[in-house]
Amino acid sequence: MAAQGAGQRGARDPVQTEIDIRKVSKVFGQGTAAFHALTDIDLQIRSGEFFTLLGPSGCGKTTLLRVIAGFEQPTGGSLQIDGKEVAGLGPNQRPVNTVFQNYALFPHMTVAQNIGFGLKMQGRPRAEVAATTDEMLNLVKMEEMAERKPSEISGGQQQRVALARALAPRPRVLLLDEPLSALDLKLRKEMQGELKRLQSETGITFVFVTHDQEEALTMSDRIAVMNKGRILQLGSPHEIYHSPTERFVADFIGDTNFLELPVSAVEGAEATVTLPGGNGTAARLPDGMTPRPGEKVITVIRPEQAHLVEDGPADLQAEVETAVFFGTDTHVHLRLPDGQGFILRRQNVDHMAEPAPGTRVGLRLSPGALRVLRG
Amino acid sequence: MEATKERHGWKWLLCTPALIVLVLAASGPLMIVLIYSFLTPGNMGGVNWEFTTEAWFRVFWRRDIFDPDQVTWNEAHLTVFWRSISLSLQTTLLCAFLGFPTAWFIATRPPNSRAIWLFMITIPFWTNLLIRTFAIQELIRNNGTINALLLQTGVINQPIQIMYTDFAVLLGMAYVFLPLMVLPLYAAMDKLDFRLVEAGYDLYASRIKVLWYVILPLVKPGFIAGSILVFIPAIGAYVTPRVLGGGRTMMLGNLIALQFGQGRNWPLGAALAMLLLIIVVTALVLYLRWVNREEVRRG
Ligand SMILES: Nc1ncnc2c1ncn2[C@@H]1O[C@H](COP(=O)(O)OP(=O)(O)OP(=O)(O)O)[C@@H](O)[C@H]1O
Ligand SMILES: [Mg+2]
Numbered sequence: 001m002a003a004q005g006a007g008q009r010g011a012r013d014p015v016q017t018e019i020d021i022r023k024v025s026k027v028f029g030q031g032t033a034a035f036h037a038l039t040d041i042d043l044q045i046r047s048g049e050f051f052t053l054l055g056p057s058g059c060g061k062t063t064l065l066r067v068i069a070g071f072e073q074p075t076g077g078s079l080q081i082d083g084k085e086v087a088g089l090g091p092n093q094r095p096v097n098t099v100f101q102n103y104a105l106f107p108h109m110t111v112a113q114n115i116g117f118g119l120k121m122q123g124r125p126r127a128e129v130a131a132t133t134d135e136m137l138n139l140v141k142m143e144e145m146a147e148r149k150p151s152e153i154s155g156g157q158q159q160r161v162a163l164a165r166a167l168a169p170r171p172r173v174l175l176l177d178e179p180l181s182a183l184d185l186k187l188r189k190e191m192q193g194e195l196k197r198l199q200s201e202t203g204i205t206f207v208f209v210t211h212d213q214e215e216a217l218t219m220s221d222r223i224a225v226m227n228k229g230r231i232l233q234l235g236s237p238h239e240i241y242h243s244p245t246e247r248f249v250a251d252f253i254g255d256t257n258f259l260e261l262p263v264s265a266v267e268g269a270e271a272t273v274t275l276p277g278g279n280g281t282a283a284r285l286p287d288g289m290t291p292r293p294g295e296k297v298i299t300v301i302r303p304e305q306a307h308l309v310e311d312g313p314a315d316l317q318a319e320v321e322t323a324v325f326f327g328t329d330t331h332v333h334l335r336l337p338d339g340q341g342f343i344l345r346r347q348n349v350d351h352m353a354e355p356a357p358g359t360r361v362g363l364r365l366s367p368g369a370l371r372v373l374r375g
Numbered sequence: 376m377e378a379t380k381e382r383h384g385w386k387w388l389l390c391t392p393a394l395i396v397l398v399l400a401a402s403g404p405l406m407i408v409l410i411y412s413f414l415t416p417g418n419m420g421g422v423n424w425e426f427t428t429e430a431w432f433r434v435f436w437r438r439d440i441f442d443p444d445q446v447t448w449n450e451a452h453l454t455v456f457w458r459s460i461s462l463s464l465q466t467t468l469l470c471a472f473l474g475f476p477t478a479w480f481i482a483t484r485p486p487n488s489r490a491i492w493l494f495m496i497t498i499p500f501w502t503n504l505l506i507r508t509f510a511i512q513e514l515i516r517n518n519g520t521i522n523a524l525l526l527q528t529g530v531i532n533q534p535i536q537i538m539y540t541d542f543a544v545l546l547g548m549a550y551v552f553l554p555l556m557v558l559p560l561y562a563a564m565d566k567l568d569f570r571l572v573e574a575g576y577d578l579y580a581s582r583i584k585v586l587w588y589v590i591l592p593l594v595k596p597g598f599i600a601g602s603i604l605v606f607i608p609a610i611g612a613y614v615t616p617r618v619l620g621g622g623r624t625m626m627l628g629n630l631i632a633l634q635f636g637q638g639r640n641w642p643l644g645a646a647l648a649m650l651l652l653i654i655v656v657t658a659l660v661l662y663l664r665w666v667n668r669e670e671v672r673r674g
Contacts, residue, residue, distance in 0.1 A: 121579040121580040
């Protein structure tokens with residue numbers, strides 16, 4: 001079944017929905033002890049995409065993955081995989097495989113036996129199991145280790161075996177629960193590239209869980225940011241980084257400046273806000289939000305979207321508190337006239353001098369960079 | 376290399392007290408039994424200090440009363456040996472079959488209630504073995520609880536003879552030794568990473584296949600420990616075959632006791648006791664070898 005699907009994949013419409021999650025919720029326990037791990041999750045994961053669930057610890061990422069895999073039954077809502085309702089189907093009946101956080105390799109089997117396990121359980125002929133196992137060993141570059149036990153290979157190698165084992169039966173969807181969190185930084189970077197390569201070579205839909213924002217931004221086609229069992233924002237890495245709509249999203253991803261500013265006028269999806277010092281500037285509004293003039297709103301701007309100006313017109317004035325040199329860039333901590341703090345990130349070209357503490361500087365904001373947040 | 380050797384040396388030192396106890400308490404009496412098995416029986420029990428291999432001869436063969444040169448197999452003894460081996464193997468198997476689901480049940484309870492279940496498993500140990508065995512007798516004898524119940528509900532119209540059969544002994548031993556299987560199995564399952572079970576299930580294995588390919592191989596150490604713990608006391612059991620088997624279904628333990636009691640043949644009793652030891656050690660060696668070969672074969 002899964003093998004046929006894999007064959008047709010190339011011809012598929014790229015925006016076809018692979019996993020359709022509608023109003024899914026999951027409550028653990030009952031009565032006063034009830035805990036809402038997932039609340040009204042609506043999510044359409046596209047065929048062949050690298051989809052990431054990003055959120056802090058305990059926000060429900062693993063729970064959502066386990067609901068998709070079939071280890072947990074949702075308490076509400078519906079879930080379709082490849083157009084078929086999967087409620088009531090066990091994990092062994094879903095065309096979905098999981099790469100577990102701690103790999104969960106079978107310690108009593110060799111690397112090759114681990115990789116061939118899924119195919120063997122599907123009842124494929126011996127020759128096919130052997131051939132696919134070899135192919136997978138080759139794909140993750142583990143041919144030499146085929147006869148070793150999981151305890152006799154390194155963490156990174158175990159990671160590769162876990163991937164190969166989950167990919168071998170050619171599932172429609174691969175679920176990866178923080179697969180890189182146990183690796184050190186260097187290996188982690190290497191495996192990030194490896195994962196991307198495997199995903200594009202196999203064309204299998206990847207649903208990837210992480211709480212590392214950088215990992216999410218570099219690897220994903222789309223990201224869903226979760227908190228407290230809800231999806232707060234869904235979009236491309238660009239959208240999530242540059243156009244956060246919720247304070248939580250902006251705060252969770254990257255360094256951020258939050259400024260509380262009064263609105264002077266609203267026109268369509270854009271508001272004019274008054275910066276400290278009196279200058280007005282445009283700020284994009286999130287969908288469906290229309291503040292009244294005079295109302296104070298929270299706005300957000302990334303540290304690299306503000307620039308120091310030597311001479312010429314500035315949007316606002318600030319006083320330098322400290323400047324921290326990071327090599328490729330310098331983080332300048334500023335104090336605005338109304339007392340709010342502000343961090344600015346400056347790319348270092350040639351030998352630029354660090355601004356001295358106490359100096360007054362002019363700031364210019366990138367046009368269209370300022371955004372109003374909901375709530 | 377050097378360092379590990381040194382550390383091992385230390386560990387040996389740590390078990391010297393245990394070794395001293397073992398040597399004094401186990402090897403001493405064992406030597407006495409071994410020596411007695413090569414002596415001649417005294418008239419009123421005890422031994423005469425005269426060397427002979429007659430006791431060992433009598434373990435397997437018997438002499439005609441009138442013509443001592445006419446030798447036949449001692450079938451009564453051989454029957455007892457066979458029954459002991461067969462019943463202890465059956466007990467081990469039965470305990471494994473009953474113990475696995477029990478241990479699994481306990482291991483899958485929430486952590487804080489596992490202690491209670493384990494505690495309940497040990498409750499039978501609180502009462503004397505003899506009393507527990509008589510309780511079983513009360514259940515299975517011809518006018519006991521089970522037969523009375525079956526007669527009253529009309530399932531049978533003649534009481535079933537359970538007492539004084541091999542089955543009664545098997546039942547009694549399985550009951551007595553079950554905890555010795557459950558506890559090591561539980562220990563093995565407690566260490567089992569349940570994510571491996573999920574991984575198997577995720578990789579298209581049905582529940583039965585997960586059990587066969589993932590769970591059983593991983594809890595094998597528990598089965599090995601449990602089998603040894605059940606088989607050894609079962610083959611030397613005395614109380615259970617005595618009470619539930621009566622005189623008709625004797626086991627090695629009863630035969631040995633008989634020689635030291637009514638039989639007044641201490642050397643024969645000693646030789647039988649040594650034989651029991653030989654059977655146990657041989658079984659253990661064969662079993663562990665087989666287990667190891669399985670391990671190697673599986674790769
Ligand atoms: N079986 C369960 N019973 C009760 N509560 C549970 C259960 N499983 C998870 N939870 C709760 O649901 C919440 C979400 O858990 P989940 O494991 O999905 O978080 P997560 O986002 O994966 O976190 P992490 O990044 O730490 O892995 C947690 O608060 C957790 O305590
Ligand atoms: Mg998790």
